[in-house]
Amino acid sequence: MIDKQEYAKLVKEKSPKSREIKTLFFAFLIGGFICCIGEAVGDITKLIIPEVGKVTEGQITSCVMIFLGSLLTGIGIYDKIGKVAGAGSIVPITGFANSIVSPAMEYNREGVVLGVMSRMFVVAGPIIVSGVLASIFVGLVYWIISLF
């Protein structure tokens, strides 16, 4: 029988591949569209509260986008968008919301404390951990540079 090395080669060669162009196109299209919604949320915020600063505007936009991502996950639509969009709906902040809401919803049958609360970050945990670590690391580098 074919040995392991040969088999690995055979599997690699014959495995069906992603439909490259189609997936890239939809990721671009839907990802771009979600960003435009974010821009629009910012514009509307400025219309309602003209004196809003740039920082606050960004924070409001984040909250609204996360709310939208959570709601679409809750009513069971976000994963359908994800089937078509791939990274187009993972990379935007709405995808971050999806990665928090979906495990929380999945485990609500295991109870509020040990189900919802403890499983909420099984997918998104690494994002927060790596982000906080990276920010501290960059801060430390700036500090060390400032010493010289």
Place this chain on the structure above:
Amino acid sequence: MDIFLRYLQVFAVGGFVCLLGQLLINLTKMTSARILVTFLLIGCLLEAVGIFEPIEKFAGAGITVPIIGFGSNLVKGALKGFSEKGVLGILLGGLQAASAGVSSAILFGFLMAIIFKSRTKT
């Protein structure tokens, strides 16, 4: 016309970032958590070397809505904390700047999990 051009820039840059993510998925079979971490770290890096701001000027939400914006916020906060409060500020600043995102995700995540149940897929 001005507003149309601005939205086009948002769309193009935002779409391009997501396209890069899809390329990573197709080439490396990365899962979504890894994709998110990768792009978050890219955001941290862009902010650290000071490239994020010029891109943001050009693309607006096209770069802040992707998780890259979240990463940049964390680093921006840590650096701001450092300049205002010294070394301790490095620890305080990051999550402070990102608190809108984290807190709202926890709030909405909790609410949705209480209201809705996950459904089977077909």
Place this chain on the structure above:
Amino acid sequence: MKLGKQTYKFERKPIIISGFGVAGPKEGEGNLKDYFDKILEDDRLGEKSYEKAESEMHYFAILSAIKKAGLEVNQIDCMMAGDLLNQIVSSTFSARELEIPYLGLYNACSTFSESLLLASFLISSGNMKYITCSTSSHFSSAERLYRYPLELGTQMTPTAQWTVTGSGCCVLSSSGEGVAIDSATIGKVVDYDITDTNNMGAAMAPACADTIKTHLLETGRNADYYDAIITGDLGIFGSQMLEELLQSDGIDISSRHRDCGKMIFRESQKVKMGGSGAGCSSLVFSTYFLKQFEEGEIKKALFLPTGALMSKDSSLQGETIPAISHAISLIKE
């Protein structure tokens, strides 16, 4: 009687006297919808969780197969059951309701053949008269255990397979009318260093090829002795790999090879390489293939459900995927 190292021929042949299959709603829209005994409208069966629903479905399949055979529950000497959940709770909770002496089994998606094989030994030894063999799987309970939360927006990779929601049960008897189990080959764990858990077909094909070769060698049969060689859930790509592996040894099964995972769904149902799961082979075998035997379309078949024996943690630790496949030789006289 032992033939060679892994194969056993049964002097007193156990007979499959009845089979019953319950299918989920999606499976009920697939290619084999006319063969399933029961198609669920709601895959939660009004239960609180998908685990409970799977257990309920499994229970229903066993009970219905017993009734279909014209037997009472207390006539069954032993139930052998397995599934994919942690600590095989779906089977255990069914056994709790049925109160039949219970042997819980785990060989991942090949559990059904393990149960048929062990039941055959127990019946041909003369110690037992009636045994139920069953397995189940449920898309929604398997997904959260092995992959992601249901609502997480991810794409299926091109080599992925869709876990079948369904349960199949066969009643084996020491006498009666039906398909006889002629011999069986116990598979070895074979690992060809595949690590991609989204390419199970490729991971399991070498184990299946190994068992087919061993079976043919030890029984002295050729592949064309059988009208059909039925695999469990290799899927489209795994089936192709199996045929190529055997081809390299000069065994051609392409004209008689059927795969339950490949058959169960229509192409338009977007399941990539086809169905998978412990319930896939038991459901399709207990309904479609038993019917094929009954109608005389198939007289002799070799049945090989395949199982991938990794866990989520072992994959994260970088382990490759070990696989297994047992062969059951079936003859209808």
